[in-house]
Amino acid sequence: MNQFILRTLPLLLALTVPALAASNSSGGAAIYQANCAACHGAKEQGGIGPALNNEVSGKDLAAQWSYAVFSRALLKGLDDHGRAFKAPMPIFGKVGFASAPHKAPTPAQMKALQAYLKTLK
Numbered sequence: 001m002n003q004f005i006l007r008t009l010p011l012l013l014a015l016t017v018p019a020l021a022a023s024n025s026s027g028g029a030a031i032y033q034a035n036c037a038a039c040h041g042a043k044e045q046g047g048i049g050p051a052l053n054n055e056v057s058g059k060d061l062a063a064q065w066s067y068a069v070f071s072r073a074l075l076k077g078l079d080d081h082g083r084a085f086k087a088p089m090p091i092f093g094k095v096g097f098a099s100a101p102h103k104a105p106t107p108a109q110m111k112a113l114q115a116y117l118k119t120l121k
């Protein structure tokens with residue numbers, strides 16, 4: 001039994017560690033596609049909601065806003081000046097992400113999402 005574990009452990013680690021790393025870095029992309037893309041566009045180019053990316057809007061909110069401002073925007077529906085967003089921008093602190101309705105997004109989810117938004121320019 002010990003022999004079996006010793007022989008298979010490196011193989012298990014080799015298989016699971018990259019998979020975990022990949023799921024962490026793609027978490028923000030999945031969150032964006034499931035919760036934001038319908039209104040802000042598959043590549044943040046805008047649609048029902050304003051463009052969030054640099055090229056179209058000339059400003060990159062995700063990159064410029066601190067995590068405190070970004071997370072407040074999601075949780076409370078307030079912009080960087082503390083003004084309430086107009087509908088239909090959801091207040092995710094109330095409606096939750098699609099994966100967990102009515103539960104406030106976690107810091108880890110919001111950090112992953114903001115990190116993903118920064119990659120789209």
Ligand code: HEC
Nearest residue numbers: 035036038039048049050061079084085086087088089090
């Ligand atoms: C149902 C449509 C809809 C969805 C879904 C949505 N938004 Fe919005 N969003 C809007 C609208 C409309 C506005 C503009 C609100 C305003 O002008 O006050 C907006 C505004 C914003 C702003 C401020 C942009 C600016 O120029 O001030 C940010 C940042 C933002 N949304 C991020 C997100 C993120 C991140 C998600 C996903 C977690 C998301 N939104 C999901 C419709 C949506």
